[in-house]
Amino acid sequence: MGGLTEANLKALAGPRSFERGLGYLDAVSGVEVGDGWVTATVHGTERYKVELTLDGPGGPTGVCDCPYGLEGNFCKHLVALGLTVLAQRGSLPRQREAARSRARDVDAWLSGLSHGELLALVGELIGEDRQLRRRLELRAASARGDLAEVRARVGELLDIGPFARYGYVEYADARAFADQAGQAVSAIGALIGSGRATEAITLAREAMLLLAEAVESVDDSDGWLGQVGAGLADAHLDACCAARPDPEGLARWLVGQVLGNFDGIIDIDPLDYEDVLGERGMTVLRESATEAWRGRRTGWAEKHLMEHLAKAGGDVDAVVAVHAADLAANGHTHLVIARELDTAGRHDEALRWAERGMREAQDLAAVDTALVDHLCERYVQADRLADAVVLRRDHFGARRSLLAYQRLRAAAHAADRWPAEREGALALLRADAVRRQQGRYDGPVLVDALLDDKDVEAAWQAAASSGADDRQWLTLADQARSNRPADALGVYQRFVEPLTKQTGNTVYEQLVSLLLSIRDCHRSLGRPDEFTAYVTALRTTQKRKRNLMRLMDERGL
Template sequence: MNNVLGFDEDELRRLAGSRSFERGLAYVSSVSAMEIGDWSITATADGTDAYEVELTEQADGLTGRCSCPYGQEGNFCKHCVAVALEVLRQAESVPRHRAAAASRGRQLTTWLESRSRDELLSLVKEHIADNRDLRHRLELRAATAGDDSGAVRERILGLLDTRPFARYGYVEYADAQAYGLQAAEAVLALRTLTETGRAKEAVEVARDAIEALTRTYGEIDDSDGVIGNVATELASVHLEACRTARPDPVGTADWLVDHLLDDLSDATDILLPEYADALGAAGLARAHERAAAALRDNPKGWAEKYLMEQLMRAEGSVDALIALHAADLAPSGATHLLIAQDLERASRPAEALEWAERGLREADPEHGPDSRLPDFVCERYTRAGRTADVVPIRRDVLLHHRSLAAYQGLRAAARAVGCWNETERTRALEVLRADARPRKSLGPTGSALVDALLDDGDHDAAWEAATSGYADGSQWLTLADLTRNDRPADALAVYLRLIGPLLTQTGDATYEHLTELLLSARACHRALGTEDAFTAYMTALRADQKRKRKLTTRLDQHGL
């Protein structure tokens, strides 16, 4: 690792994957407006749009967030890679930037502390006059400190109102962050009520707040999970208030059961057993009575069954819980696994393994068991020193789930007992080959065969399989990216094949992808010493695509 930063290029490649890392290399020059703080780094990376990137160094490693579509899905994208690479390039100056950020923070604190009460009051008034959100938050804190319960409830529910942020009745991703910041103020206000001796009031308002948010949660693009975190915090505040105020246990049990059986309850992740202290014996008995009645009315209901499971676990009724599960065993073995896990938690490992093994035997022979069930059994076999027994299970998993993960599981198990030889590997690859279908075009579906060969680092065999029709466009691109240095001519042919169809398309995403492929093609020509040929190719391409001004601008930005 870098001695100043907690990451290096190897770590970035691991976080992003080889393809995103390679693509990020081409975007380093597009990084601008970088600010380095104590533990976070923000910057803009120009792609299809100007994307906002934030890198954070935490105890468990580097994390990255980006406003691009791929980044919004939680991936460490090429823009995160580009910013991180630019930080590494400036590594020597990072301590100076961090010291400057810390100094500015101390300077601001010192300055604020030196102001008089009237000066600070004037400063706050100045800012709330221009910032409606800040004014509303401070008004709520003022109301929370007072005695007007109605005003507090009204303002808290107002903070959870999505209408000011909704376009066409829906809170889009671009507005979700701002809404989340506002909604978080409701959590703070509720917590303040409990801490200032008004826990009973907090219980009632928290219920209303939870119900308000769960009704609208499905109308919010919460790709970053910000609103989900607020919902979880609302549930936490409600629990804290219940533990402090000790409201009517039967009424509390009724509210919890009604909420947990509601189709909209997923956002809060409330677990009824966590309320055991607040509910007491009477509340738990009422919850059990309600849950049992709901399950009788709807024996197949997921919410009803899950609620009863929670209560049985809280009561320590392991055998009753097993009976509940055993009454409806899934053909995938997933229910057998739940039983095994419950038995293991109850310190009954032998019975747990028996149920898991039974699940393997009874699983649907056509589709095989849920992949988690073999994992459970194999882990217990390994602990017991039965590593040889793991291999046949992993072979069976590969037969039913012909995927890269299944191949990797068999390879690891066979290596552990020294039987991963050419015969075993060939047999495993043939299973994957039989599942694939050769294609004559760059179709939409690749094969686990190519993925496995790439994972083995057997690039020659991967090229052979791809050439025989077992790869899709994405796998061809991955193969070209991985072997570009060793096989530049072959990689170049792939890039040119992928470029061709894009030349008839339009749109920012198309232009971005096309630019990346052209950069890769240029690298191949450089490795082959045929840069003149690439120059001629680009001249012809530019002439043919001259009407696409956005594409021309992007090509200019990257020196193409």
């Protein structure tokens, strides 16, 4: 069984998937043991095909066709199969030897058949399995280079008609359609193998267009058609490597593809074709990309392609030019440029771009916070602490959030200027608290800021005069309980009443937590008997809630 252990399964899956896999042990069925592999069906949201490879060079591996497994993850279904195999470890060597023996028997039997007998056997299988017949017919057409026949069959494979209801392929039928469409990839590969790579290029492109059209009418939630698209992209690259088409024409086709001909279902990287394109083709590729970008500088695809090519060529100035042509009003694009220049070691230019982003921001309240953080970090690195404070102060003045207050405090502390900055910041927050500019369900930022400063007394006074939300009052009560037990008691009791009218374990946990706090307040006030009477009365009214009674018993209430 090699390296298959419970510890290895947990390492491959991670703690979360491993724990979830424990709940699927009864969902494993149809276990089949081969020589070095085990397959099964695991019943989850759907029925998933799962395969474990036991003797891989890096240890056990697995594949599952659930959505999480298709992303390359070792999923809970694989964990369930692995644990099932471990539970049968005593019989596994015998089962693997039996699988090897069966394989040897089949090989020996096939080797003993005559040519005619083999043909008869294949004919029998074709007659019983229509899908196998269609695959072999397609391979035969590809092998003999019958482009017309292959093109017609590929069109049939990518036709949603047999799977569509009312012109649309539902989720339940998407896998079957994708399996059929995948045969087109095999057909194109066979065409390349038969020496017809030039024709394979044409057919691959036609298949891509058909797939892009089909995906509009398929519920491809699990990404099956994306896999078919990746296969077609690989087949096209293989065909181009074999046929060496005109580099200029290929370059223009690649640019057209990246700019949206296939609506994202076919992901082709033009740089994968660099060897095929050669110097002349790469020149045309860059010229075509530049021309498209100049015609639509704000287009995402055009910008992405230009940036990709510029980065590959190490042309930082071109990268900057692409972003500079479409600057965001919140300064985010300035930040992107600054980071690119920093990476290239051009720190002075990077700083100027970051500062320009702040100057050109149309609304300081909406400016990209990451730009503010980036620029402040650069100021600190350059020992420009006063500039960092000014920037944080201006940003706080526009945003007036707790996070902006915390960042201002950190910058001001570093510059030894916090007392004066705090006074000004709190003045703004007090004015806001009076106007209550916050959202309807949010308490004043003033209360949160004072709590964050550990100034509980001032926070309580602010809440009493300007109001606070439930979260703030509970935090205040928790932090002020030792000095203001009577006030805290009033807060806790106010929150108990609505909870007594609700049910559910989460509610009971909250209620018991409040009761424990109420008990602490009564003890601080020297009135334990009042708490006893309070809890007794509560138990009388809530006695039908058995889970609440049990929880109160466990906590000594």
